[in-house]
Amino acid sequence: MRTGVIGLILPPTFSFLEMMWRICPALAVGCTVVALVPPASPTPLLLAQLSGELGPFPGILNVISGPASLVPVLASQPGIQKVAFCGALEEGRALRRTLAGECAELGLALGTESLLLLTDTADVDSAVEGVVDAAWSDRGPGGLRLLIQESVWDEAMRRLQERMGRLRSGRGLDGAVDMGARGAAACDLVQRFVREAQSQGAQVFQAGNVPSEHPFYPPTLVSNLPPASPCAQAEVPWPVVVASPFRTAKEALALANGTPRGGSASVWSERLGQALELGYGLQVGTVWINAHGLRDPSVPTGGCKESGCSWHGGPDGLYEYLRPSGTPARLSCLSKNLNYDTFGLAVPSTLPAGPEIGPSPAPPYGLFVGGRFQAPGARSSRPIQDSSGNLHGYVAEGGAKDIRGAVEAAHQAFPGWAGQFPGARAALLWALAAALERRKSTLASRLERQGVELKAAEAEVELSARRLRAWGARAQAQGHTLQVAGLRGPVLRLREPLGVLAVVCPDEWPLLAFVSLLAPALAYGNTVVMVPSAACPLLALEVCQGSQFVEWASAGNLKPVWANRGCLRAWDQETEGAGPELGLRSARTKALWLPMGD
Amino acid sequence: MSAHNRGTELDLSWISKIQVNHPAVLRRAEQIQARRTVKKEWQAAWLLKAVTFIDLTTLSGDDTSSNIQRLCYKAKYPIREDLLKALNMYDKGITTAAVCVYPARVCDAVKALKAAGCNIPVASVATGFPAGQTHLKTRLEEIRLAVEDGATEIDVVINRSLVLTGQWEALYDEIRQFRKACGEAHLKTILATGELGSLTNVYKASMIAMMAGSDFIKTSTGKETVNATFPVAIVMLRAIRDFFWKTGNKIGFKPAGGIRSAKDSLAWLSLVKEELGNEWLKPELFRIGASTLLSDIERQVSNNLCLWNKLTRVFEKGIEKSN
Numbered sequence: 001m002r003t004g005v006i007g008l009i010l011p012p013t014f015s016f017l018e019m020m021w022r023i024c025p026a027l028a029v030g031c032t033v034v035a036l037v038p039p040a041s042p043t044p045l046l047l048a049q050l051s052g053e054l055g056p057f058p059g060i061l062n063v064i065s066g067p068a069s070l071v072p073v074l075a076s077q078p079g080i081q082k083v084a085f086c087g088a089l090e091e092g093r094a095l096r097r098t099l100a101g102e103c104a105e106l107g108l109a110l111g112t113e114s115l116l117l118l119t120d121t122a123d124v125d126s127a128v129e130g131v132v133d134a135a136w137s138d139r140g141p142g143g144l145r146l147l148i149q150e151s152v153w154d155e156a157m158r159r160l161q162e163r164m165g166r167l168r169s170g171r172g173l174d175g176a177v178d179m180g181a182r183g184a185a186a187c188d189l190v191q192r193f194v195r196e197a198q199s200q201g202a203q204v205f206q207a208g209n210v211p212s213e214h215p216f217y218p219p220t221l222v223s224n225l226p227p228a229s230p231c232a233q234a235e236v237p238w239p240v241v242v243a244s245p246f247r248t249a250k251e252a253l254a255l256a257n258g259t260p261r262g263g264s265a266s267v268w269s270e271r272l273g274q275a276l277e278l279g280y281g282l283q284v285g286t287v288w289i290n291a292h293g294l295r296d297p298s299v300p301t302g303g304c305k306e307s308g309c310s311w312h313g314g315p316d317g318l319y320e321y322l323r324p325s326g327t328p329a330r331l332s333c334l335s336k337n338l339n340y341d342t343f344g345l346a347v348p349s350t351l352p353a354g355p356e357i358g359p360s361p362a363p364p365y366g367l368f369v370g371g372r373f374q375a376p377g378a379r380s381s382r383p384i385q386d387s388s389g390n391l392h393g394y395v396a397e398g399g400a401k402d403i404r405g406a407v408e409a410a411h412q413a414f415p416g417w418a419g420q421f422p423g424a425r426a427a428l429l430w431a432l433a434a435a436l437e438r439r440k441s442t443l444a445s446r447l448e449r450q451g452v453e454l455k456a457a458e459a460e461v462e463l464s465a466r467r468l469r470a471w472g473a474r475a476q477a478q479g480h481t482l483q484v485a486g487l488r489g490p491v492l493r494l495r496e497p498l499g500v501l502a503v504v505c506p507d508e509w510p511l512l513a514f515v516s517l518l519a520p521a522l523a524y525g526n527t528v529v530m531v532p533s534a535a536c537p538l539l540a541l542e543v544c545q546g547s548q549f550v551e552w553a554s555a556g557n558l559k560p561v562w563a564n565r566g567c568l569r570a571w572d573q574e575t576e577g578a579g580p581e582l583g584l585r586s587a588r589t590k591a592l593w594l595p596m597g598d
Numbered sequence: 599m600s601a602h603n604r605g606t607e608l609d610l611s612w613i614s615k616i617q618v619n620h621p622a623v624l625r626r627a628e629q630i631q632a633r634r635t636v637k638k639e640w641q642a643a644w645l646l647k648a649v650t651f652i653d654l655t656t657l658s659g660d661d662t663s664s665n666i667q668r669l670c671y672k673a674k675y676p677i678r679e680d681l682l683k684a685l686n687m688y689d690k691g692i693t694t695a696a697v698c699v700y701p702a703r704v705c706d707a708v709k710a711l712k713a714a715g716c717n718i719p720v721a722s723v724a725t726g727f728p729a730g731q732t733h734l735k736t737r738l739e740e741i742r743l744a745v746e747d748g749a750t751e752i753d754v755v756i757n758r759s760l761v762l763t764g765q766w767e768a769l770y771d772e773i774r775q776f777r778k779a780c781g782e783a784h785l786k787t788i789l790a791t792g793e794l795g796s797l798t799n800v801y802k803a804s805m806i807a808m809m810a811g812s813d814f815i816k817t818s819t820g821k822e823t824v825n826a827t828f829p830v831a832i833v834m835l836r837a838i839r840d841f842f843w844k845t846g847n848k849i850g851f852k853p854a855g856g857i858r859s860a861k862d863s864l865a866w867l868s869l870v871k872e873e874l875g876n877e878w879l880k881p882e883l884f885r886i887g888a889s890t891l892l893s894d895i896e897r898q899v900s901n902n903l904c905l906w907n908k909l910t911r912v913f914e915k916g917i918e919k920s921n
Contacts, residue, residue: 120615125618127622175632175635176634178633270617290619489621
């Protein structure tokens with residue numbers, strides 16, 4: 001089911017193709033679009049005019065041409081259901097913060113840098129052509145980070161420099177030039193970057209047949225940049241290529257994954273095994289093997305980490321503009337005076353439960369971390385009351401230190417778990433389902449004490465077990481092959497685990513919701529840190545505020561966030577409890593291009 | 599013609615780690631054809647320049663002295679007199695670069711050119727053209743006989759079986775022997791790239807041919823199913839550039855077979871200019887092996903004559919500008 005009204009914000013230097021890729025899928029699934037474009041580029045206005053002439057549906061595409069200060073205004077309009085933002089990192093962060101808690105969803109596509117990995121088994125001349133495609137042409141969106149294996153460093157640099165000498169720059173419409181200009185702002189940005197790089201001791205090489213007027217900037221190759229300098233971590237602007245050496249493939253992966261951005265990358269190697277290993281290991285949204293910059297509307301293109309997690313193209317691009325049918329529209333749960341600095345820091349002051357009367361129910365439950373129960377750091381437990389007000393048991397009160405320990409344990413377990421083949425993961429989920437069934441009567445009686453009827457409680461336990469099995473079976477389906485027009489060779493759409501997931505469970509359906517969130521996360525190879533429901537309805541308000549806080553806090557390193565904003569979710573219904581939306585959220589897509597030919 | 603390539607010692611490390619990625623080379627080939635087109639009056643200049651690169655060729659079973667004579671006349675006067683006069687190029691000495699014939703017809707060609715008062719070289723194919731599957735002794739003898747008859751350029755065919763079985767030393771030795779048999783004549787080595795199987799083999803064969811002392815490397819005989827294509831040419835030009843970087847020797851390049859239209863020839867000139875630079879755009883370092891190309895160029899020139907009237911100025915400046 002389509003989302004509704006989309007607000008689209010385009011960066012100052014966007015290409016025609018990018019604009020079409022964002023507008024057309026939205027229109028195709030039935031959403032209407034309001035686009036905010038910088039005043040220097042009138043092309044979207046023309047597109048809107050054409051769409052307005054199309055007859056009975058005026059207003060499906062609306063374009064406002066205005067400065068960047070209008071962005072928060074557009075984003076916080078009450079009618080907009082989703083904001084798609086493409087542009088620079090800091091603006092994306094600021095937008096994430098302002099939109100926390102608002103009813104609009106946010107999709108971010110940030111940054112323009114890409115990466116090229118040149119190994120010593122590559123065809124160096126063709127890789128140099130790949131560098132030209134990536135950085136010194138009108139097809140590439142931004143600069144390039146170039147990693148060259150040390151044994152071919154000299155050869156590669158020589159060929160690069162010679163190739164740069166043959167590049168031609170000029171006005172974009174002249175068919176015989178390789179690259180044009182991108183405006184005064186881009187020119188200033190790159191001049192600042194190059195000056196800073198030079199002052200930190202890098203070597204800068206520029207060449208090419210370039211007019212010397214202002215917005216034209218020659219192709220630039222920066223090498224010997226000290227790895228500790230700020231330029232080495234900053235995003236590389238167009239048309240700069242920053243080259244650094246590496247010794248082994250493992251080092252290359254560490255260097256490549258060490259940048260906070262994760263947009264797109266290419267691997268140049270004629271050894272299939274090495275190319276695939278690097279391709280699978282890079283944490284980016286798109287990997288090309290022995291090619292760079294290939295794009296197609298049927299292949300999902302997006303990023304991860306600081307490149308934002310919105311997609312265009314392929315099925316993922318359509319899912320951006322859809323939501324599962326039957327789910328209500330998102331509500332705004334904005335609380336204007338939520339103090340972000342002190343949220344969640346106060347320790348709830350619960351009075352110690354009065355002197356115990358009668359037999360003590362059971363030893364207090366600890367925190368389950370790293371495979372066993374352990375006592376919480378604060379050494380305090382909280383009493384849990386059942387529906388009739390009697391004492392049901394004690395659970396441990398976890399704190400920040402316990403969370404850190406749990407996250408660390410999850411990180412350590414992640415490589416092993418993600419590396420398990422799907423059959424092993426499925427086997428574990430089935431074993432969990434079997435264990436659940438064995439303890440069915442205990443679980444049902446506990447639920448009953450919380451106020452659920454016996455029959456409903458038993459049904460809930462059974463459904464939980466069934467869900468676990470279903471997700472175990474689905475662990476086998478791991479991505480598929482796309483056929484792309486004009487390309488000889490497959491494009492793989494891989495579904496990779498996200499990593500460590502933090503899950504805070506809702507209060508409704510305490511067992512079923514817990515299981516429904518746990519199962520898909522594990523099935524896709526993630527490790528989880530879960531906070532179960534507090535079994536107290538008074539906390540619903542805090543959960544609502546919690547959604548807003550979580551969305552706000554994710555702006556720090558732009559993690560993908562999925563919050564329910566305090567709405568209840570019908571966990572027993574198939575679409576909401578076990579539908580494809582859960583599967584989508586549990587894993588990350590990566591497109592792997594494999595052009596073939598000898 | 600300039601000095602010979604003396605060749606170097608065989609050094610297999612120059613080819614041992616080479617890999618060529620076919621799809622990437624294909625993409626580069628498309629890009630060059632799309633991006634470096636030549637228009638307007640510069641097109642006329644380029645076409646006339648292309649005429650001066652042609653090795654006018656006739657390699658048929660039914661060649662006799664009469665059609666050789668016609669060929670040599672055409673080589674001396676490639677474009678019609680009135681067209682050249684209209685372009686102000688009549689007295690600039692525009693002839694084709696050479697005439698290329700079978701060894702048995704070399705005498706006829708030499709005689710016809712002398713009668714016409716023309717000093718363009720006669721090139722002869724040799725060594726079991728086109729398949730090269732004859733004994734080494736007869737192949738060497740063919741070269742010697744052609745040189746005796748008056749051919750000053752020899753186009754030899756390499757032994758493809760040596761490339762396909764990876765016998766690089768044997769290939770080097772053979773071409774060295776061809777070099778010696780040529781003596782003072784210029785040696786063009788035909789790699790027959792359509793039969794070499796992969797672009798990596800093309801690169802390696804080019805390097806071995808240059809190391810062994812070829813003055814030119816040529817893409818194909820013109821008789822294979824696949825002759826001169828852009829991807830193959832890009833690989834060979836990269837090999838020429840690498841050899842120049844390693845030794846300082848400039849080796850020439852000749853595509854042959856399948857170049858029939860004037861537009862194609864312009865694309866080939868663009869390719870060489872793009873990959874190697876302007877120094878290679880001279881008859882000493884670049885030839886086009888063609889037979890019907892000349893008539894198409896003539897047709898283009900006569901069709902567009904009215905548009906081109908600033909030609910002399912452009913031609914004299916050379917073809918540095920392309921737009």
